[in-house]
Amino acid sequence: MRRRYIAAIPHVVWMAVFVVVPLILVVFYAFTSATGGLTLENFRNMGSYMSVFARSLWLAFLATIICLLIGYPLSYVLSKEGPGMQRIFIMLIMLPMWINFLLRTYAWMSILENTGLINRLLTSLGIFDLINRIFNTNITYIPMINTQGAVVLGMVYNYLPFMVLPIYSVIVKIDSSLIEAAQDLGAGSMTVFKRIIFPLSLPGVLSGITMVFVPAVSTFIISKLLGGGTSILLGDLIEMQFLGNAYNPHLGSAISLIMMIIIMICMFVMNRFGEGEEQAVIM
Template identity: 65%
Template structure:
């Protein structure tokens, strides 16, 4: 029986080896190596071990800080919006939950790039929002009050547009884990807290919030990781002014500044930082669970 089960797992092992393990090994090798010209006449090159790829990353400190800042802001906004929605959904009837779930999942059925292109049409200088503001006289009112001569509100190619794109695309990844945890809570615990004299606010703070923390941590991880590594959202909604780590890595592999060794080093550092963040959050979640049980 064990042999049969091991054979069933063979396709998964092969898949993981081809598309996970081997790419990571290649990334590590590229990150710690560099090509040098051995013979100028023949153009012969050799590969040597070096740490210079990591030293070069100091020039991109601003990009690192910007990426983590925008990802943290987007994650915080998703949490502030997603937790109340998840709690509200869990407390409503089954029919409402199905309808709300369909509305949340509906945008996910459309291609990621199409959703982002739609926001470009909404936010650009001659887009839907600016035309609406012109139609209702909001831009003229701002010009009159502030003494400006705005023709439109600059919304595209800004950090706000990038954060908006992140929140819109990744909000379901915050709602679903929290909702799945809250919906499974034992109502007898809430009733016991109320019987002991706890009001709604105290019940939420002492019972509901700690018990829902695993869903919160899962949601934070599922939003933060793609947000910090995104390149499509920042390229389309941020333009050339809001380069993030994903764009920087992309440029090292397919851009004019072709340098796969530097790109691999940046990707490796970003991966390590993300893994450390996930480990810290998981440890924090375990500590909170133990505190609740005690």
């Protein structure tokens, strides 16, 4: 019996050193001051960061919704295709993930910049000339980089596969005899989707939402590169406390802790909602 646990030791050690200890440190730092005494000082100023919290949650929420709106239909259509087609599409969806995250985001910068790909294309097509002539304005580019829209775009682009894959893998596993049974009982294709496929795909939707929302809330690179510091997010705020000139790991830990708690509450509510959904239908 003992033998079995030996295999788990490397993982347990890894988790202890790199997850549990840092977590304890975060909690410790959050409740202590630079001088080492216990204090709640770090949490006292949290109110002034309310707008950052709100913005982070809001942008992550937007990105998640957009991912869901793009990802669900994509997964559904994909699951209906032949196996060859499915393989190709999954490849295409995974492909960007083989490229370095930073590189991909830099690429978006050069696309969205004021003198970037899109604006240059529009200029060379004479779109701006046309607009300026009609409306008697003088614009030479559309501002895209350094906006919240660009941040959301970056999030959607980077996290979309995390929405598509779980939903797709759940839908594709739905037993085709269930669909036939529903048809047999008189359900047309809309009803089959509404009563069978959608409810059965909910677990995939829930894990997709989780996998997009959590990294989106805490991202800092995307907002830094595409938001250009105009819209600071939680991730940026925390990073500044550890690496930036605002160096204050105690405050950073406190913010991290609050963010973790907010995410945990979100996940808890969602899982409850998910369970409730399942149970409401099953029981």
